[in-house]
Amino acid sequence: MGKITLTNIAEELAHKSGLSKDAADNFMRAIVDTIEKGLREDNIVKIKGLGTFKLMEVSDRGSIDVNTGERITIKGYTKVTFTPDSAMKEFINRPFAHFEPTELNEGFQDEELVVGEEQATANIEEVEEAINTPLLVEETSEENTENTDNIQDAASQPAEEKIEETTIEPAIETVNTDTQEIPVLEEVAESENIDSTEIEAEENTESIEIETVDNAEETATIEEEVVIAEVTEPEQTTEETSVAEKTSEEVLANSQPESTPNQDLLLDNQETAEEVTTTIAEPEAEETKSPKEETEETKIEEEKNEKPKSKRGRRGLGCLLSIFIVLAVIAVYYFVIVPTNEQEALSEQTEITVNPNLEKDLDQNWEETTQPTDNASTDSLPSHNESEPTPVESQEEVVSSDEDLKVDTEASEQKSTTEVATTITINSNNYSIVPITESLAAKSIKDITIADTTEYTIGATLTKHELKSGETIIQLARKYYGDKRLWPYIVKYNNITDFNKVAVGMTIEIPVLNSKN
Amino acid sequence: MNNKEFISELSKQTNLSTSATGKLVNEAIKILEEHFEQNDVVSFSSFGSFEVKKKMERISVNPTTGKRYLIPPKLVLAFKQSNILKEMFNAE
Numbered sequence: 001m002g003k004i005t006l007t008n009i010a011e012e013l014a015h016k017s018g019l020s021k022d023a024a025d026n027f028m029r030a031i032v033d034t035i036e037k038g039l040r041e042d043n044i045v046k047i048k049g050l051g052t053f054k055l056m057e058v059s060d061r062g063s064i065d066v067n068t069g070e071r072i073t074i075k076g077y078t079k080v081t082f083t084p085d086s087a088m089k090e091f092i093n094r095p096f097a098h099f100e101p102t103e104l105n106e107g108f109q110d111e112e113l114v115v116g117e118e119q120a121t122a123n124i125e126e127v128e129e130a131i132n133t134p135l136l137v138e139e140t141s142e143e144n145t146e147n148t149d150n151i152q153d154a155a156s157q158p159a160e161e162k163i164e165e166t167t168i169e170p171a172i173e174t175v176n177t178d179t180q181e182i183p184v185l186e187e188v189a190e191s192e193n194i195d196s197t198e199i200e201a202e203e204n205t206e207s208i209e210i211e212t213v214d215n216a217e218e219t220a221t222i223e224e225e226v227v228i229a230e231v232t233e234p235e236q237t238t239e240e241t242s243v244a245e246k247t248s249e250e251v252l253a254n255s256q257p258e259s260t261p262n263q264d265l266l267l268d269n270q271e272t273a274e275e276v277t278t279t280i281a282e283p284e285a286e287e288t289k290s291p292k293e294e295t296e297e298t299k300i301e302e303e304k305n306e307k308p309k310s311k312r313g314r315r316g317l318g319c320l321l322s323i324f325i326v327l328a329v330i331a332v333y334y335f336v337i338v339p340t341n342e343q344e345a346l347s348e349q350t351e352i353t354v355n356p357n358l359e360k361d362l363d364q365n366w367e368e369t370t371q372p373t374d375n376a377s378t379d380s381l382p383s384h385n386e387s388e389p390t391p392v393e394s395q396e397e398v399v400s401s402d403e404d405l406k407v408d409t410e411a412s413e414q415k416s417t418t419e420v421a422t423t424i425t426i427n428s429n430n431y432s433i434v435p436i437t438e439s440l441a442a443k444s445i446k447d448i449t450i451a452d453t454t455e456y457t458i459g460a461t462l463t464k465h466e467l468k469s470g471e472t473i474i475q476l477a478r479k480y481y482g483d484k485r486l487w488p489y490i491v492k493y494n495n496i497t498d499f500n501k502v503a504v505g506m507t508i509e510i511p512v513l514n515s516k517n
Numbered sequence: 518m519n520n521k522e523f524i525s526e527l528s529k530q531t532n533l534s535t536s537a538t539g540k541l542v543n544e545a546i547k548i549l550e551e552h553f554e555q556n557d558v559v560s561f562s563s564f565g566s567f568e569v570k571k572k573m574e575r576i577s578v579n580p581t582t583g584k585r586y587l588i589p590p591k592l593v594l595a596f597k598q599s600n601i602l603k604e605m606f607n608a609e
Binding site: 003016027028031032034037039045048049050051088089092095099100101103 | 530569
């Protein structure tokens with residue numbers, strides 16, 4: 001590979017043809033001259049074995065000067081083009097001659113499309129995650145994701161729950177939102193009642209089929225809400241996509257009953273109903289170690305181990321459906337969250353709820369190790385309760401981890417009672433939890449605000465700041481204190497009732513903060 | 518100007534017979550081909566340069582049938598005129 005000139009060609013020609021070097025050189029120059037002459041006369045020169053030289057008119061064209069940005073016209077000119085003739089073309093392309101254009105089959109197209117879709121959903125998932133773990137929770141959530149994937153998902157669940165509440169009422173009045181939880185929890189308790197009674201009935205007769213079908217339909221309607229609040233799965237590996245993947249998995253589990261005959265529905269519901277008992281019974285069994293409970297568990301597990309096979313087969317069917325539902329969920333999510341400016345408040349609350357979830361996670365891990373094949377069914381569990389089930393579970397975990405006396409008494413009750421009795425204890429368990437979590441949530445919210453105020457004391461006015469369009473109190477906190485978490489001081493100092501509704505032009509007094517440490 | 522005219526014109530310039538000129542031209546083209554084969558850039562100063570370029574494979578769609586085709590890579594001979602040649606035809 002190098003640059004060959006006319007003289008090089010002439011030398012080789014002389015060597016081959018026996019001409020003198022000068023004669024060969026002259027001959028080569030004559031060729032070039034003749035081509036030029038021919039172009040001038042006829043505008044076209046055809047040489048056999050080489051190709052065609054042709055004069056082409058290039059018309060004027062507009063352009064823009066790169067430096068000045070002015071419009072300029074590049075004047076048209078004449079150009080010599082060369083087209084190799086077919087013999088030359090084939091000779092040149094000889095190394096690649098064996099290639100032929102191939103028609104691409106449908107499979108290739110599909111593959112491309114699927115890849116595109118995955119990327120799109122992945123992007124959305126990333127965005128969703130960014131919302132799930134905003135500003136304040138950043139540090140904590142990062143730590144959590146490092147620990148386990150499940151925690152993060154769990155953290156996003158309470159966040160999701162809170163969204164609806166916070167949109168209704170401003171974040172400062174979180175105490176009120178707690179009261180809203182009470183009916184929800186009661187609902188959960190009721191729905192659990194239904195489930196547990198189903199177990200009894202199911203053990204006695206199979207007449208429950210109709211009821212379970214109804215139940216499945218109901219869950220389908222509230223799918224969107226439930227999906228968000230569902231329990232985690234251990235299979236997930238990547239931290240970023242874990243949230244969405246889990247939800248999709250869970251949607252899958254939900255969508256399966258829709259596409260399958262009644263018998264399957266019954267199976268599913270049986271499974272989930274059993275799950276209700278096991279998940280509730282397990283923490284207690286863990287503490288009490290009552291032989292009855294353990295035998296019960298193993299019995300249930302045996303039953304379950306037979307079922308997942310058919311379930312996994314149906315996974316592929318629900319896969320596409322799940323993607324759509326996830327997208328729908330995301331859309332709803334955006335409509336609810338984006339317009340409101342309450343992410344900060346939201347994230348604060350998630351911070352609170354992380355701790356119970358940690359404990360919950362531990363318990364879940366335990367569950368998962370004991371029932372490795374039943375992940376899908378554990379996920380579908382909450383979908384059959386008509387309201388958000390996670391609070392209940394997490395509360396149970398809280399109770400169990402706190403080693404509350406109530407649980408002990410209930411556990412002792414369980415020792416002496418039959419299965420029917422267990423359902424009763426479950427109910428009482430739920431009701432007894434309600435006030436506990438209420439106070440717990442309220443307490444932890446207070447903790448945050450108190451913790452913040454105890455760190456610093458508010459001094460005199462440092463400066464005054466007139467709010468401009470687009471500014472928030474949080475931005476001010478960041479600007480003046482270098483820490484956006486200190487916004488409550490500004491809110492407090494200025495007696496702002498709703499920090500989301502501050503008017504443009506409002507003068508905010510920035511207080512001096514003295515650290516107590 | 519076709520090949521015949523080109524040869525006769527060339528023979529006039531070089532004072533050779535047309536058949537001899539034809540042979541020489543073919544010889545010259547063979548030499549050129551040898552160089553193209555080795556990916557050489559053959560440049561005639563004041564005229565232009567020949568170069569073999571590789572065109573990458575691409576996916577093309579037949580607009581009438583909508584079928585997609587994979588067009589394989591290929592080697593093509595490209596000619597780039599020199600500035601002298603360009604000015605020669607744009608002087609007027």
